[in-house]
Amino acid sequence: MGCLKEKIKVAGFLENSLVNGDGIRSVLFVSGCTHNCEECHNKAMQSREYGELVGLDNVYERIMRNYPLINGVTFSGGEPFENSDALYKLARKIKNNSDMNIWCYTGYKYEELMNSDKSEWKELLKSIDVLIDGKFIREFKDESLRYRGSKNQRIINVQKSIVSNRIIKLDI
Numbered sequence: 001m002g003c004l005k006e007k008i009k010v011a012g013f014l015e016n017s018l019v020n021g022d023g024i025r026s027v028l029f030v031s032g033c034t035h036n037c038e039e040c041h042n043k044a045m046q047s048r049e050y051g052e053l054v055g056l057d058n059v060y061e062r063i064m065r066n067y068p069l070i071n072g073v074t075f076s077g078g079e080p081f082e083n084s085d086a087l088y089k090l091a092r093k094i095k096n097n098s099d100m101n102i103w104c105y106t107g108y109k110y111e112e113l114m115n116s117d118k119s120e121w122k123e124l125l126k127s128i129d130v131l132i133d134g135k136f137i138r139e140f141k142d143e144s145l146r147y148r149g150s151k152n153q154r155i156i157n158v159q160k161s162i163v164s165n166r167i168i169k170l171d172i
Helices: 056-065 080-096 110-115 119-126 158-164
Strands: 007-017 025-030 052-055 072-077 101-105 130-133 154-157
Touching: 007 056, 007 080, 025 056, 025 080, 052 056, 056 080, 072 080, 080 101, 080 119, 110 119, 110 130, 119 158, 154 158
Parallel strands: 025 072, 072 101, 101 130
Antiparallel strands: 007 025, 007 052, 130 154
16 A cells, blocks of 8 residues: 555544553544533543644654554554544554554444444454453443443444454453
8 A cells, every 4th residue: 555645633642542442552532522421531632623634644654753663553542443434544554564453442332333334433343453442431430441432432343343243352
């Protein structure tokens, strides 16, 4: 995959993080989310207007500057699947040029993504290694959980789930 001409609204970027997935990772926060979860910790990022419009090639280059010091990349937000048309291209380019894994946080359930008629959702899902799915629900908030904010959220091994045609959760 060559040049990525598209642009994406970037709400934030962490060069390296230990809390947004397993290992040392770069984290891309995208703008725009329609879930409107109560007590969302990235409330400002729900707006599609928040952040800066950045070329995907620039995002890719910034991630690759951290490689091989990082183990992977995490897509968060906002809502990555509301930006799936650009993110699946970025994910494929990362996968084609490194051994990094990709984690993704979404308010959607895995089943919704798999059963959707949106082809770009399925393309992004096929490019992800680990999915943390489900809306943040205040009543299920649990700060002792790793990589999740509420007990209803699942950590899913996407590739094994696709192959087995059933949800394979990671016990982390």
